[in-house]
Amino acid sequence: MSNDLIVEVQPKENRGRKIWFVVVLLLLVVICVIVFYFLFNKDLNFEAYKTVVGKTTENSLGRLTLNEIMIDDNQILLNATFEPGKDLNFDYQIFFFPQVFVNGKEFTVRNGGQSIQQSDKTYTIYSSVKLSELPEDKILNIDIRYNDWNGEKKIDEPWEFQVEASQAQLQEDRKVFPVEKKVKLLDGQEITIEKVVSTPISTTIYFDSENSLLNEALHFKIQSATGKSWPFNLAYPLNEEYTKWGVRLDALYLTEKSYELIPIAANGSELGSAVKIGGK
Known part of the structure; x- marks a missing residue:
């Protein structure tokens, strides 16, 4: 059974622009528990907190499809599918850390990521973006930019998505x-x-x-x-x-x-x- 990585990183602007990595190396069946709990457990109804996106953008690195996002208390969870370009050397140890703006402002304090290989040409990219706060509006305008490669370098042509998401049910519950x-x-x-x-x-x-x-x-x-x-x-x-x-x-x-x-x-x-x- 193959191994996967979960990585967390703080924005470079924090604490003298130092990047903190928390890397956990575990068996796939162990580290995917939370991911599958959120996204695939049919006994738990998270549909009210999800926004289905299904949009695809492409650059020289490959095609990225943002499948869905989920709003939580001061946290946004993202599920995307990546199809690397023909000449790109990509594996499960590479992560994209999205930059997220909510109603035009950035509240990110920590980014977490996990890449799971589904086939030779397809990877599922999970991201958790922890925020200092979220606006109280029931409808949020979210600008998502996948512009960071492994927390080490910028992506010249970032994948960008604009999403309108509701947190009305979350606020009620x-x-x-x-x-x-x-x-x-x-x-x-x-x-x-x-x-x-x-x-x-x-x-x-x-x-x-x-x-x-x-x-x-x-x-x-x-x-x-x-x-x-x-x-x-x-x-x-x-x-x-x-x-x-x-x-x-x-x-x-x-x-x-x-x-x-x-x-x-x-x-x-x-x-x-x-x-x-x-x-x-």
């Missing part, structure tokens, strides 16, 4: 759990957990601090009344000052009335008592 709880870290810094936002697609914890934080500084766990728990370990910055953060877990929708939120230090110790969310 989104659950917001206000928190506003201060937590002291082991190094003495203090953060404020602002809220937890849950959709049928993912759950995100938002927190901020007065000073810059390292993403390894804090993890979380959400626990249900029945004792089931979910770890949140991969925080990402929402601003250039590294004072606003999000930590997301895909494929988790909080549908019960109340939960406990437990901040955890990098060494595994709990930071104070559990915070009750919901149930009011």
Whole structure:
């Protein structure tokens, strides 16, 4: 069985224009779990959050078809098909990181990508674009430009798509759990957990601090009344000052009335008592 890569990269403008790569090398059957969960699980109805596009553009590198996009809380997921040009040396280790503008503005804070070979001449390109925020408009005008090759060089003739997408159903189904709880870290810094936002697609914890934080500084766990728990370990910055953060877990929708939120230090110790969310 062949291997595939999942890659995440932050925009070059962030943190002194450094590119952070998180590369995970796993068997195809393992790393595709979330992708297939989102796009192909017939028991889960995500159609209300998807916009079918089906548009194709072509340049000297090949043909790219944007199949569909899906709007989530401060996140856009994209599914595309790439047919490389005859002389292009392309494989699953190559990624296109799209630049996304929403209503004319760019909110991207992190890009994730995965390429899956379907045949000798066809690849499926999955992208997840995490955003600092999304406009509240029910209809979003989205400009998508595939102009970045592996986070290393620009594509001279980018593939571009203009899409009108609705987030009305997502706004209706989104659950917001206000928190506003201060937590002291082991190094003495203090953060404020602002809220937890849950959709049928993912759950995100938002927190901020007065000073810059390292993403390894804090993890979380959400626990249900029945004792089931979910770890949140991969925080990402929402601003250039590294004072606003999000930590997301895909494929988790909080549908019960109340939960406990437990901040955890990098060494595994709990930071104070559990915070009750919901149930009011």
